[in-house]
Amino acid sequence: MSDLEKKSEELMERAREVATELVAPRAADIDAQGDIPPDLVEVFAEEGFLSVMLPEQYSGMNGSITCLCTVVEEIARVCGSSSLLILSHAVGTMPIVVGGNIGQKRRYYESLSREAKLMGIALTEPDAGSDAASLRTKATLQGDYYMLNGRKCFITNGGIADFYSLFATTDPQQRMEGITAFVVEKDTEGFSIGKKENKMGMRGSSTTELILENAKVPKGNLLGFEGRGWRIAMRTLNMSRPAIGAQAVGIAQGALDCTLDFARERIRFERPFTRHQGIQFMIADMDTQIEAARALVYKTASMLDEGVKGIGVEKFSSMAKYFASDVAMKVTIEAVQIMEEHGLTRASPVERMMRDAKVTQIYEGTNQVQRLVLAHTIL
Ligand SMILES: Cc1cc2nc3c(=O)[nH]c(=O)nc-3n(C[C@H](O)[C@H](O)[C@H](O)COP(=O)(O)OP(=O)(O)OC[C@H]3O[C@@H](n4cnc5c(N)ncnc54)[C@H](O)[C@@H]3O)c2cc1C
Structure with a gap:
């Protein structure tokens, strides 16, 4: 296992731990208050979640899109808004990574890693x-x-x-x-x-x-x-779209996890929900869609990490973004359906996840626009 692979595995474990222990308990408040507490942003910086796009000498992961997707997915599983802070920070850094000169890179990388600038x-x-x-x-x-x-x-x-x-x-x-x-x-x-x-x-x-x-x-x-800006923007979007896909996968996984906890406990017609075939079919579909989206997202991320360029990767980047965000929307709607009145109230994370999922179909190029890009690459 290479040094970077080892670091990437550690990063994933840390992201899962931080998500479960520090972010999940505050996610409902973050949604209600409308901001991310600064102490949580400090944790993200200390854990290296904000330096993934930077070179290793600046405590980064050499711009690994796979690592970015991993961190974003783990945090999105419990809090879409927190994952969006990390994601947009990384996307903001990408134009410097793809278009900056040596002096600009040195100056901004230094500032981003040492002073935890956003x-x-x-x-x-x-x-x-x-x-x-x-x-x-x-x-x-x-x-x-x-x-x-x-x-x-x-x-x-x-x-x-x-x-x-x-x-x-x-x-x-x-x-x-x-x-x-x-x-x-x-x-x-x-x-x-x-x-x-x-x-x-x-x-x-x-x-x-x-x-x-x-x-x-x-x-x-x-x-x-x-006049170079358009190319910089397009390269940035190619790199960032799978990360939106990862965010969508995280939201969908979080909704499925909540649904499973609920369905195991809920008794109807003298049996737990999980023993009703209609619910089992819904759960099977939700899980399959999530795994399919995850496979597409990480395939695209590894193509980008391997340096694949051009129309081949553009196609996957668009597919990963729109497929995963459509899955997040479908899965969160099903989660609310299964959890019925419990899923509809502000006390339930799935209500928030359903609202968060909608945005993933819109930003970083709407899903209609992704389909246009895709059709263009096919035709
Ligand atoms: C929460 C949030 C965060 C965002 N963050 C950022 C950010 O950090 N930086 C940034 O630059 N932008 C950001 N955006 C903007 C986002 O990328 C745009 O909203 C998005 O690209 C769509 O642009 P628009 O809103 O102008 O919609 P429009 O372009 O006006 O489109 C309106 C509708 O028409 C559809 N449509 C448009 N053209 C076509 C076509 N040719 N064929 C078929 N359908 C079409 C679209 O899919 C959409 O449904 C954010 C948006 C949101 C909601």
Whole structure:
């Protein structure tokens, strides 16, 4: 077993332990209060869950997507919002990993690992979601700075992140060829946080607008070169989609675990629920769907870790994201159905899991968009 494999196994065991002992008891409160307690974020940093994307010399896992999926799945099994903080931080780091120069990598890796800084990713705008190439946040070079003007919306870790990988355009006429990636630091002059969304699911995760009004971003924070941003964004999404799949698998597994505990105890018609064939069939279907989604997610993650590039991996990345998130939705709905009134109340984790599952079908490219990408790769 290689050093990295050994570390990855340890990481999984730690993630499961942290999830069970420290996150699960607080998950309902995180959902109700609408934020992740800072001491829990510190635990995630200490355990290395926030440095998976970094090289080993910065206590990372060399950007292993398999390790990222493992951590995200284990935490999502008990708390979708906490897993989303870890996931969006990793996705925010990816543009630096794929597009940063040596100096930028050294500077940000140092800061992320030593000072436990948090990241977010900002692509979506009010008029550019699925059609991200239509983004309108404008970057204009003035001396040593780019002046950024525009508005981002639905940004995860908004207001709590220290740095955002943010996509703007240096030339809107050029659509994709004009898109340019920057690292925007939270204290940047002209940068502020807008409204916080009051969401149905993932309520513990902060989702906000980002406002850029002559935001003064140093030239040195540009990733790659002008017009390189689209490629950086697409490579990032390829890497991040299986991690959304892993999050969905975790949520579905968590819902199945709760259902099994309930069904073993519940007596109806003088027998435990687990002895009724109708319930057994539902449970068999739920488990099969989860295992199929998990297989797809980790197959994609290992392809990415092995360096497979191009259309072959794009196809799996989209499949893993939409299949797993559709499974999470189906399984959590079935969990609520089996647990009936117990599944419907705020006292039950499956009620929260059903709300959280919905979001996984939407972000990182909606499931309709994943099907479009997939059809494009097939046809
Ligand atoms: C909780 C949450 C967190 C998020 N976090 C982030 C983040 O951190 N960073 C970030 O940049 N973004 C983030 N997003 C934004 C997310 O990625 C977008 O919401 C998503 O890409 C969809 O964009 P849109 O909302 O503009 O929908 P639209 O693009 O307007 O789409 C609306 C509907 O039409 C469908 N549709 C659109 N085009 C087509 C088509 N050609 N064919 C068929 N159907 C189509 C879509 O599937 C969708 O159902 C987040 C969103 C949510 C809900």
